[in-house]
Amino acid sequence: MTARMDKRFADLAAEGRPALVTYFMGGDPDFETxxxxxxALPSAGADIIELGMPFSDPMADGPAxxxxxxxxLKGGQTLAKTLEIARHFREGDQDTPIVxxxxxxxxxxxxxxxxxxxxxxCGIDGLIVVDLPPEMDDELCIPALKKxxxxxxxxxxxxxxxxxxxxxxxxxxxxxxxxMNGITGSALxxxxxxxxxxxxxxxxxxxxxxxGFGVKTADHARAIGASADGVVVGxxxxxxxxxSLTGDGKSTGATVPGVETLVRGLAAGVRSAKLVAAE
Amino acid sequence: xxxxxxxxxxxTGPDEDGRFGIFGGRFVAxxxxxxxxxxxxxxxxxxxxxxxxxxxxxxxxxxxxxPSPLYFAERLTEHLGGAxxxxxxxxxxxxxxxxxxxxxxxxxxxKRMGKTRIIAETGAGQHGVASATVAARFGLPCVxxxxxxxxxxxxxxxxxxxxxxAEVKPVTAGSGTLKDAMNEALRDWVTNVxxxxxxxxxxxxPHPYPEMVRDFQSVIGIEAKQQMLEAEGRxxxxxxxxVGGGSNAIGIFHPFLDDESVKIVGVEAGGKGLEGDxxxxxxxxxxxxxxxxxxxxxxxxxxxxxxxxxxxxxxxDYPGIGPxxxxxxxxxxxxxxxxxxxxxLEAFQLLTRLEGIxxxxxxxxxxxxxxxxxxxxGKDEIILMNLSGRGDKDIFTVGKLLxxxx
Numbered sequence: 188m189t190a191r192m193d194k195r196f197a198d199l200a201a202e203g204r205p206a207l208v209t210y211f212m213g214g215d216p217d218f219e220t221x222x223x224x225x226x227a228l229p230s231a232g233a234d235i236i237e238l239g240m241p242f243s244d245p246m247a248d249g250p251a252x253x254x255x256x257x258x259x260l261k262g263g264q265t266l267a268k269t270l271e272i273a274r275h276f277r278e279g280d281q282d283t284p285i286v287x288x289x290x291x292x293x294x295x296x297x298x299x300x301x302x303x304x305x306x307x308x309c310g311i312d313g314l315i316v317v318d319l320p321p322e323m324d325d326e327l328c329i330p331a332l333k334k335x336x337x338x339x340x341x342x343x344x345x346x347x348x349x350x351x352x353x354x355x356x357x358x359x360x361x362x363x364x365x366x367m368n369g370i371t372g373s374a375l376x377x378x379x380x381x382x383x384x385x386x387x388x389x390x391x392x393x394x395x396x397x398x399g400f401g402v403k404t405a406d407h408a409r410a411i412g413a414s415a416d417g418v419v420v421g422x423x424x425x426x427x428x429x430x431s432l433t434g435d436g437k438s439t440g441a442t443v444p445g446v447e448t449l450v451r452g453l454a455a456g457v458r459s460a461k462l463v464a465a466e
Numbered sequence: 467x468x469x470x471x472x473x474x475x476x477x478t479g480p481d482e483d484g485r486f487g488i489f490g491g492r493f494v495a496x497x498x499x500x501x502x503x504x505x506x507x508x509x510x511x512x513x514x515x516x517x518x519x520x521x522x523x524x525x526x527x528x529x530x531x532x533p534s535p536l537y538f539a540e541r542l543t544e545h546l547g548g549a550x551x552x553x554x555x556x557x558x559x560x561x562x563x564x565x566x567x568x569x570x571x572x573x574x575x576x577k578r579m580g581k582t583r584i585i586a587e588t589g590a591g592q593h594g595v596a597s598a599t600v601a602a603r604f605g606l607p608c609v610x611x612x613x614x615x616x617x618x619x620x621x622x623x624x625x626x627x628x629x630x631x632a633e634v635k636p637v638t639a640g641s642g643t644l645k646d647a648m649n650e651a652l653r654d655w656v657t658n659v660x661x662x663x664x665x666x667x668x669x670x671x672p673h674p675y676p677e678m679v680r681d682f683q684s685v686i687g688i689e690a691k692q693q694m695l696e697a698e699g700r701x702x703x704x705x706x707x708x709v710g711g712g713s714n715a716i717g718i719f720h721p722f723l724d725d726e727s728v729k730i731v732g733v734e735a736g737g738k739g740l741e742g743d744x745x746x747x748x749x750x751x752x753x754x755x756x757x758x759x760x761x762x763x764x765x766x767x768x769x770x771x772x773x774x775x776x777x778x779x780x781x782x783d784y785p786g787i788g789p790x791x792x793x794x795x796x797x798x799x800x801x802x803x804x805x806x807x808x809x810x811l812e813a814f815q816l817l818t819r820l821e822g823i824x825x826x827x828x829x830x831x832x833x834x835x836x837x838x839x840x841x842x843x844g845k846d847e848i849i850l851m852n853l854s855g856r857g858d859k860d861i862f863t864v865g866k867l868l869x870x871x872x
Contacts (some may be wrong), residue, residue: 200819
């Protein structure tokens, strides 16, 4: 359903503001709570939702998202259940694009074709699979594109002008610019440097460019949002969830409202960021 | 490397995408792709650069102590009453195992690439020690990631690394073993891409590591083949090595892959038995999946989550295996069999008493397989086994298991 993603970015462009892309880990800390979190995101101001697929060995993630994945797995989360979260969400929301984000092995074990069919049936709009660079496009990217599911690629500071065309070749939906070399949850880099990098990528593609890694507050969101088509917030949300849990990792009455409050603030940030003329 | 191409050869892999059949590949985050491509370009140049090869050879001879001897284990042979048993004595290398062969090669590459910082992961600590050693020799700072569990059970090696000037970072994530150390090393690499060289210790990971590490370790098999021809005038009937990630095994196997008469056996860590989760027999009891940059046999659950595994030997305590081994298993060229913790421990003791060699717990698994097979073979048959490391590091573990005070 690439149409849902394209429409969302077109609407935001008309509004003249960047998208707020919010990440949370499916099943953290349990199925019901994470479904409630997902349902609360759009009304709190999230424009696109990244639904994390927990993996035992998240090699590109910092401690916060590692722990979120461990909490989810401990609570019995599986890829099938993460798809189930999306299906329940989609019953009540036809407009918010959902991007599933994670690592390849659980998808490979689930079966690529079966996964793509089930993802479509659950209303998934795109995939971000961290350990599938363009060299591995035959694995999942090409099969996903054939079924009209976006394959969103990460571009990084190490992706130079020579490599960018290869990275962008089969990318669709949007480009996720990882604003620094490193793992998720690191410090925010200089917004002007990020702005330059976004312009460099835009020289190679008409796709929207969303920026992530390091955005934690409304001010960050405003600063990064000034030069990007979207701002991705992940670790801050995951940390908010973690801080609301009981000592043994159970959700509390503060878990969902805490996320809502945080996202409302971030949404105000992106709404006050002026979208730089994209064309 | 310079042999004429042979369509029926088992030695042509990997292809240009780093694949051995369906195994191998480059499953890494985009941040690392340019680095891996740079490394490959440099490795392709170095392979055929006479100066690089000469330096590798010089350091091999004068720093590592190559060639390592081929030793006829007379008393073990007599004791078992069957095939003649030869050991390739990699445990006599500088730093006490085969790991140094690869480390010398990779640090020369790191130097060529202008990298100024070395990171490594280690299980038993043998690769950590070898990495810290070459980093000291070439004057580069070195950070070694090691699972917290392994830091505890391999204390002598931790101390050696520190003496050599390396910083040992204990990793508490997961069960605190080799898999978790590798995750953490990859996180470091993703963060410090500009100056850092990741010195992977086994023939696994994203392409070109499996090929590169294999080529650096193949010196074991190349020498052994020559030495065996000199000693016996013929090739061995059986080649045996222990397999964790599989670098010592692929090093001795690879030069023999196209010799049809040579049967080849890799020994996996059977731990406490294959029925439960307390083993590391990825090929015997695992299934293909994607981890740490390559597709290979893994210990995993039905949801594709990686299991922790268990082995008495920290060096075999890894839920995966090098991709070339997975391929060799699938095409049937190499047989992979499990050896249990207690069998390895018995073999450790037997070798110590019969030959006056204290082996590491890793090759003790291979010795246990030799003990099973040699009596069933004829006295005119020959077994070649890779004695990949010495057991000094394991005396505390063994002492504890045998209830002996130190």
